[in-house]
Amino acid sequence: MNILLVGSGGREHALAWKIAQSPLVKRLVIAPGNPGMEKLGELRAIKVTEADQLAALAREMRADLVVVGPESALEKGLADRLNAAGIPCFGPTAKAAQLETSKAFSKAFMERHEIPTAGFGVYERLHEARQALSVFKPPYVIKADGLAAGKGVAIAPTKRDAEREIEWMLGGRFGQAGARVVIEEFMAGEEGSLFALCDGQRAVLLGGAQDHKRAYDGDLGPNTGGMGSYSPAPVFTPELVEAAERLVVQPTIAGMAREGMPYRGVLYAGLMSTDEGPKVVEFNARFGDPECQVLMMRLAGDIVPILLACARGDLTRVAMPEFRAETVICVVMAAQGYPDSPVEGSIIRGAEQDFGPNVKVFHAGTRRQEDGQLVAAGGRVLNICARGKDIAQARERAYAAIKKIDWPGGFNRTDIGWRALERETGGQ
Template sequence: MNILLVGSGGREHALAWKIAQSPLLERLVCAPGNPGIARHAEIRPEIRATDAEKLASLAREMRADLVVVGPETALEAGLADLLAASGIPCFGPSARAARLETSKAFSKAFMERHDIPTAGYGVYERKADAFAALKVFKPPYVIKADGLAAGKGVSICTERRDAQAEIERMLGGRFGQAGARVVIEEFMDGEEGSLFALCDGRRAMLLGGAQDHKRAFDGDLGPNTGGMGAYSPAPVFTPELVERARQEIVDTAVAAMAAENTAYRGVLYAGLMATTDGPKVVEFNARFGDPECQVLMMRWEDDVVPYFLACARGDLTRLPPPEFSGDTVICVVLAAQGYPESPLEGSIIRGADQNFGPNVQVFHAGTRRDEEGLLVASGGRVLNVCARGRDIAEARERAYSAVRKIDWPGGFHRTDIGWRALERDDAET
C-alpha cells in the first residue's frame, strides 16, 4: 500500500513509526514531516498541513491507497472532503464532522441536542454579554475560545476580574478568528482523562484511554499547553466508567452524527471528566491527542493499517478489537524555554538520536536540521521521550533516565508526569 501521512509533530512521528511496521506498506510519504519522521518515510517539508489542495494533489500523484491525517488543522481545511472527491480513502473526518473539535460552540450545541453529558455553557460574541454571564456562572470560571487555538485556548479563572481580562484578550484577537466567540462553561470537579475510539461512520470501536498533563509546570501549575506528558493506561478509566462513556457518549455521538447526515470516520477523542455523576465530556477532538497518541501507538500490538483503512472505507465489522499491551507507557515532553507563550527556537539538541534500548522511543515534535546537520529546536514542544514498563514506576524511571541522557540546555520538562497513577499505586500497596 502507498500511504500519505499528514503532519509534522510528535503524534505524526509516532504514527509514522507504527505504520512503517506494517507488512502491508510499500511506500510511506509524510508532509511536511520532520527529521525523526524522515527515518521512516519520505518527507515533503515544502507542503504545509493546512494546504489541502497540495496535499490532495500529492495523494493523487503518489496514487495513495490511504491518507492518514494527524493534525486538526488539516481536517478544518477540508482535506478529507477533497480526497473523497478523488476517491481516495481518508482516515479523518470531513470538515463538517470535524466541527466537533473545530468549533466548541457547535460541539456544545450538538451535545445539548443529543443529551450527551457535559457542563452547562453559554456562547458569546460581545464582551458585555460575556461579562454579564459571569454574574450567573460560579467560580472557577472556564473560558474557552470557540475555534482552534493549539491547545492554549482554555483558561480557568478563580476571580471574576481575571475571567473578564481573559474574555477581553480572546475577543480582542489573541487567537485571531478562533477567538471571535467565547464559550463560558460550568466548572466540572473530578479527574480528567482521554478516551479514544475508531469510527467508521456508523459504529465505534474503543481503543482505551490515556491521561494528559496540560499545565506547563510541576504540580499542575502554570499556563495551559498542548500537553506536557501523558501515560496509558489511565487508572481513572475503570471498566464501569468506560462502559458508561461508551453507551452515553461515544456510541451516542457517532449515531447522532450519522443521523444528522454527517458521518464521522476516523478517530474520536473524548476528553472526559470523571465526576460523581459519571463521565462528562470536557471536549471532543477529531484526531488522536498529542502526546496521547504516542503512548497509545507504543501499546498497540496489532498492525494499525487495516484499522485505519477500515475506518476510511466505512466498515469496521470485519476486524476484531485491536490488542493492546498490558504494560504502562509514559511520555515526557521536552519543550523549548519560554513555551507556551514565547518558545525559544534554534537551540542545539544533542543525544536525542542515540539508541536508548528496546523500551524507549524518542519522537520528534518540533525539530529541524541546521546547515551543519545538527538537530535544533523549531517549535514549542520539541521532543517526546516515551518509555514502557510493567507499571507506572518502571515506565517513569526508564523515561526520565533517557531524558537525562539528552543534552539540551534550551529546553525544560515536567518531572512529575504520571503522578496521579503513581499515587494510586502507592495507595494500593
C-alpha cells in the same frame, strides 16, 4: 499499499513509526514530516493547511490511504477533497470535524443529543459575556470557540480574572478562533482521554490515556498542548468506560450520522469523571498529542488494516488489535518560554542515540541544520516515551533517558504520571 501521512509533530512521528512496521506498506510518504521521520518514509515539504496540494500529492502517488494527523488539515477540508477524489481518508470531513474546530458547535450538538457535559453559554459581544458571568460560579471556564493549539482554555479563579480572559480572547488574542467565547460551568473531578475508532456508523473503543496540560510540576502554570501522558489511565475503571461508551461515544456517532455528517476517523473524548458519571470536557477530531504516542507504543499488531477500515466505512470485517500488558509514559521536552514565546534554534545533542528497546524518542518540533545538527523548531520539541511493567518503572526509564539528552534550551515536567503513581503506592 501506498500511504500518505499528513503532519509534522510527535503524534505523526508515532503514527509513522507504527505504520512503517506494517507488512502491508509498500510506500510511506509524510508531509511535511520532521527529522525524526527521515528513516521511516519520504518527506514532502507541504504544509498541513495546504489541502489542495496535499490532495494533489495523494493523487500523484496513487495513495491507497491518507492518514490525517492534525486538526488544522481537517478544518481546511482535506478529507472532503480526498473523498471527492475517491481516496480513502482516515479523518473526518470539515463539517464532522466541527466537533473539535468549533466549541460552540460541539456544545450545541451535545445539548441536542443529551450527551452529558457542563452547562454553557456562547457569546460574541464583550458586554454580553461579562453579564453572563453572574450566571456562573467561580472558578470560571473560558474557551475560545475555534482552534488555538491547545491554549484557548482558561480557568479563572475570580470574576475579574474571567473578565480579563474574555477581553483578551474577544480582543484578538487567538485571532478568528476567539471571535466567540464559550463560558462553561466548572466540573470537579479527574480528567482522562478516551479514544474510539469510527467508520461513520459504528464506533469501537480503542483505549484511554491521561494527559498533563499545565506547563509546570504540580499542575501549575499556563495551559499547554500537553506536557506528558501515560496509558493505561487508572481513572478509566470498567464502569466508567462502559458509561462513557453508552452515554457519550455511541450517541455521538449516531447523532453525527443522523445530522448528515458521518464521522470517520478517531474520536477523542476528553472526559471528566464526576460524581454524576462521565461528562465531556471537549471532543477532538484526531488522536491526542501526546496521548497518541503512548497508545502507539502499547498497541500490538498491525494498525494499517484498522485505519483503512475506518476510512472505507466498514469496521465489521477487521479485528481490533490488543494492547500489551504494560504501562507507557511520555514526557514532553519543551523549549524555554513555552507556551507563550518558545525560543527556537537551540542545539539538541544526544536525542538520536540508541536508548534501548524500552525507550523511544519522538520528534515534535525539530529541524536539521545544514551541518546536520538537530535544533529546536517549535514549542513542544521532543517526546521521550518509555514502557515498563508499571508506572514506576516506565517513569524511571523515561527520566533516565532525559538525563542523557544535552539540551540546555529545553525544560520538562518531573512529575508526569503522578496520579497513577499515587494509586500504585497508596499515596506513599
